[in-house]
Amino acid sequence: MSAGIIQEQVASAITNALLQAQQRGSLQSAHFPQPVVDFPKREEWGDLSSSVAMLIAKQEKRPPLEVAHVIADQLQASCTFLEKVSVAPPGFLNVTLRPDCWLSVLEEIERTGDRYGHSKIGQGQRVLLEFVSANPTGPLHMGHGRGAALGEALARLLRAAGYEVDKEYYINDAGRQMKLLADSVYARYLEMHGRECSFPEDGYHGDYIKTLAQAMDREKSIHLLTLNPEDARRECGQWASHELVRAIKEDLAQFGVEFETWYSEASLFSSGRIQAALHDLEQRDLVFTQDGATWFRSSRFQDEKDRVVCKQDGDYTYLASDIAYHFDKVRRGYEWLINIWGADHHGYVPRMQAVIKAFGYGDDCLRVVLVQMVRLLRGGKKVEMSKRAGEFVTLQDVVDEVGADAAKFFFLMRRSDTHLEFDLELAKKQSAENPVYYVQYAHARLASLFRTAQERGFFVSSVGGAPLSALVQPEEIRLIKQLSSFPGLLEASAKALEPHRITFYLLELAGFLHVFYYKHRVLPPRVDDAKEESSGEPDHDEESSALVREVLSRELTMARLVLLKQVQTVIKNGLLLLGVSAPEKM
RNA sequence: GCGCCCGUAGCUCAGUGGACAGAGCAUCGGCCUUCUAAGCCGAGGGUCGCAGGUUCGACCCCUGCCGGGCGCACCA
Numbered sequence: 247m248s249a250g251i252i253q254e255q256v257a258s259a260i261t262n263a264l265l266q267a268q269q270r271g272s273l274q275s276a277h278f279p280q281p282v283v284d285f286p287k288r289e290e291w292g293d294l295s296s297s298v299a300m301l302i303a304k305q306e307k308r309p310p311l312e313v314a315h316v317i318a319d320q321l322q323a324s325c326t327f328l329e330k331v332s333v334a335p336p337g338f339l340n341v342t343l344r345p346d347c348w349l350s351v352l353e354e355i356e357r358t359g360d361r362y363g364h365s366k367i368g369q370g371q372r373v374l375l376e377f378v379s380a381n382p383t384g385p386l387h388m389g390h391g392r393g394a395a396l397g398e399a400l401a402r403l404l405r406a407a408g409y410e411v412d413k414e415y416y417i418n419d420a421g422r423q424m425k426l427l428a429d430s431v432y433a434r435y436l437e438m439h440g441r442e443c444s445f446p447e448d449g450y451h452g453d454y455i456k457t458l459a460q461a462m463d464r465e466k467s468i469h470l471l472t473l474n475p476e477d478a479r480r481e482c483g484q485w486a487s488h489e490l491v492r493a494i495k496e497d498l499a500q501f502g503v504e505f506e507t508w509y510s511e512a513s514l515f516s517s518g519r520i521q522a523a524l525h526d527l528e529q530r531d532l533v534f535t536q537d538g539a540t541w542f543r544s545s546r547f548q549d550e551k552d553r554v555v556c557k558q559d560g561d562y563t564y565l566a567s568d569i570a571y572h573f574d575k576v577r578r579g580y581e582w583l584i585n586i587w588g589a590d591h592h593g594y595v596p597r598m599q600a601v602i603k604a605f606g607y608g609d610d611c612l613r614v615v616l617v618q619m620v621r622l623l624r625g626g627k628k629v630e631m632s633k634r635a636g637e638f639v640t641l642q643d644v645v646d647e648v649g650a651d652a653a654k655f656f657f658l659m660r661r662s663d664t665h666l667e668f669d670l671e672l673a674k675k676q677s678a679e680n681p682v683y684y685v686q687y688a689h690a691r692l693a694s695l696f697r698t699a700q701e702r703g704f705f706v707s708s709v710g711g712a713p714l715s716a717l718v719q720p721e722e723i724r725l726i727k728q729l730s731s732f733p734g735l736l737e738a739s740a741k742a743l744e745p746h747r748i749t750f751y752l753l754e755l756a757g758f759l760h761v762f763y764y765k766h767r768v769l770p771p772r773v774d775d776a777k778e779e780s781s782g783e784p785d786h787d788e789e790s791s792a793l794v795r796e797v798l799s800r801e802l803t804m805a806r807l808v809l810l811k812q813v814q815t816v817i818k819n820g821l822l823l824l825g826v827s828a829p830e831k832m
Numbered sequence: 833g834c835g836c837c838c839g840u841a842g843c844u845c846a847g848u849g850g851a852c853a854g855a856g857c858a859u860c861g862g863c864c865u866u867c868u869a870a871g872c873c874g875a876g877g878g879u880c881g882c883a884g885g886u887u888c889g890a891c892c893c894c895u896g897c898c899g900g901g902c903g904c905a906c907c908a
Contacts, residue, residue, distance in 0.1 A: 287851060297850055303888070310888065336888065338851065381908075423908060539906050550835080550904085557906040564908050592836055593903040616837080618901085626843090660845070663837065665901080667844060672857090676870050679857070687870050698867050738848065750846060753855080764863095764872040771866070832870065 292340035310337025368409030377586035395657035399745035407740035428483025547600035655682035688756035
């Protein structure tokens, strides 16, 4: 449902009409649903429409159309801000507002400014949003970029919806992958010094491993060749993971994504949290021993089978870390946990839900958002990647080539659980074909307009001081309507954890702006322009021109400037939620 | 074999159970003496994978099938 102030106003007017009709005995129901108020599919049907009559037709035991008429009559009688109320089959209620109603939207935007659209639905609930969390075994790639953009946008969106959000990166700095990293670096190190060695079977082959070994040789005071292989390996592992985490932080910072906390998996071991968490479960008989391994009774919580947490060889599994980690999350006081995972881990979700339930929390305490793969294209042709051979396009490569803004916008143009095609050529293009520029250009265009206006002595006034009744053109009303639906959009996007809706909204709003801008002038032509025009030939192609010939009074200029100011505010608010900049100049 | 996700215009994708299913790209044809043409306008294009069901009403919910992706470890 939309929560824009106009939509709310109409919804409550309908509710009132329902209750009044009920009192007068023309409706029978004891309870009515909250009326859904939306834009009708076609503008000519009215400003707003509601399907409430069809929803209650059944309980009223009357045809929807008849119910709609009852509501319409009541609305018409009691509601002064509606210019027209009509009914359309099969039972839609269409209303047209008095034009001045829409102007309150502009006041609302001016009053709330960069908080326009924000809500309190989160009620200050504390949310831990964990994302990216890539192993520090190499640089971040495209897929991580998508997760990073989504996480950042979600954090901003949820904060705007009244949640208290912390962003966290879980560093997988323990276990097999780290051992492989250590071995790989050590092998390159030995190689560098002409020592014979065999490169580990599943090691990391990328050139960055050689770079790490070289940097280590340069910057470390101890010579690794003087150490025994075990110590040398450990040195390599620690150095490499430290360096890679540092590089990952840098990449993310350049991408415009920062975290409140970086949580080390290794710290779960050293602090004894793993044993503590497992002990907690054991006391409630949710952990048992069999075949020399320790198991978690996840099957009690709708997982398909029990899972090993400590192997026969005494090592903990990844799940053990996750149990301890998520236990710690809720113990730190977070009421809602959101994890953003690659879709290839979806099979892991029931297990993790079982963990949460085992600690006594409900299903809705943990929400896992899955992110599908990114297919990288260049001018329509697939860019081949092979992680095995260490050949993949890094996030850094993409940011360098197309910029952080374009990259983020592209990552947020699709629902997260569908595959995404990312065309580097398109993302770089500086034209209307490139969606990110299309939206940013709308913002910059307005900034430029305001600069010119100021030079010419037109200052954007406050909404209250502007002659807004001059705003009657369809393109103007359409803009205001679109602005009015922004709060509802944010609420729905936050509830669904779907920032891509904001992307689509902005493209639409920018489109409306560009159309308006093309059809109408805001500032009067300069004196010399006017002279040119009058000395020019008489207009032959009046018909063919899309431009609206209109008298541009000072009032109209002032009113349009105020309207466009609010448009600019909303574009900016939207872009900032996506983590994309709103440039003043392009 | 079991589980999850996806099948919507030539391509990439939107579409909280509501009206004649939308956008961008691509194709074709137009618009710069205008406050930013990084812009605008017009045209063509569809069995919403298939078949049932629920509903006053289904692209949306349920069941089955077909096609694609991904999972099903004492790996992470």
